[in-house]
Amino acid sequence: MGKTILTVGVYDMLHIGHILLFKRAKELGDRLVVAVQDGDFIQKYKPGTSMIYTTEERMYMVSTIRYVDEVILYRDVDKDLPNFKFDVFAKGPDQTHAGFQRAVEWCLENGKEVVVIPRTEGISSTMLREYSKTR
Template sequence: MKKVLTVGVFDLLHIGHIELFRKAKALGDYLIVAVQDSDCVFQFKPDASLVYSTEERCYMVSAIRYVDEVVVYRNVGDIVDEVDFDLFAKGPDQSHAGFQRVVDYCGENDKEVVVMARTEGISSSELKDLIKCMK
C-alpha cells in the first residue's frame, strides 16, 4: 500500500484544498493529512488569524472522503519522522527551510516528492481578504 502525506493549516477549507486531497489521494492508496497545530502557526506567523482551532480543522479535514487519516504536526521537519509514508505531496509555495529539510529527508530515504499545482483563482488569503471587505 502506497501512503501519501500532505501538510497544511487548512483553516478555511475551500475547493483548492479538496482538489489537493483528491489529487494527492490519486497518487497512492492511503492519504494522511497533517494539520498544523494552532500554537505553531502563531509561532511562525504571529499576525496570523485563524478561524478554527486545531481540533476543529482536524475534524473538518477528516470528514473529506479522500482523507484516510489526520494527524497534528508542529514542525514540518519533524512530521516525516513521526508518520510512515511513501510519497510527500507539497504545494509549490511550500519551500521554506523546513520543507527543504523534508525534501532532503525524502531523497535520503527513498521517498517520493510531488509538487502539487495550485487550484487557479482560489486561496485562503484571498478568501480572508474577501470576507474582511464584506464586513
C-alpha cells in the same frame, strides 16, 4: 498495505483548492494521510496570526473529506516528517520555506517520493481573507 501519501497544511480556510489537493494526492496511492498544523505552534512562530478554527476543528473538517483516510497533527514539518509512515510526500508549489526544503531533502535521502501538486487557479486562503475584508 499499499502506497501511503502524506500531505501537510494549516487548512484554516478550507476551500475547493484544498479538496482538489486531497483528491489529486489520493490518486497517487492507496491511502491519504493529512497532517494538520498545530495552532499553538503557528501562534508561537507567527504571533498575531488570526485563526478562524481551533486545531481540533480543522482536524475534524479535514477528516470529513472522503479522500482523506487519516488526519494527524504536526508542528514543524522537517522535524515531524521522519516520525510519520508514508511513501510519497505531496506538497504544494508554495510550500518552499526552509523547513519544507529540509523536509524534501530528508525524503529524497530516505527513499520517499516527493510530488508537487499544482495549485487550483482562482482560489486561495489569501484570496478568501482579502474577500472577507470587503464584506
